[in-house]
Amino acid sequence: MTGALAPVKPLTALDRCDRCGAQAYIRATLPVGGELLFCAHHGRQHIAALREKGADILDESARLSETPSMAPNDER
Numbered sequence: 001m002t003g004a005l006a007p008v009k010p011l012t013a014l015d016r017c018d019r020c021g022a023q024a025y026i027r028a029t030l031p032v033g034g035e036l037l038f039c040a041h042h043g044r045q046h047i048a049a050l051r052e053k054g055a056d057i058l059d060e061s062a063r064l065s066e067t068p069s070m071a072p073n074d075e076r
Contacts, residue, residue: 010060011024011025011037015027015037017039017042018037018042019038019039019042020041022039022041025038025039025043025060025061026043026057026059026060026061027057027058028046028055028056029055029056029057029058030054030055031055031056036055040061043059
C-alpha cells in the first residue's frame with residue numbers, strides 16, 4: 001500500500017440526502033467507515049458536529065449559486 005488517498009468522487013444528481021431525499025451537496029466520510037450524504041440545508045445543521053467527530057467533509061454546496069453556462073450550439 002502506498003499510503004496515497006483515493007480520489008474523492010464528486011457528488012452527482014443521483015446522490016440524495018440521507019435526511020430528506022433532496023440532491024446531496026455534502027458528503028461526510030466517517031472515521032469508522034461509511035459516509036453520510038446531506039443536502040445543503042441538512043449539511044449546515046450537522047457539519048460542525050460531524051467535524052468534531054473527525055469526519056472528512058466534501059462540501060459542494062457552492063454549486064448552488066453557480067450560473068449554468070449555455071451549451072456551445074445554443075443559439076438565441
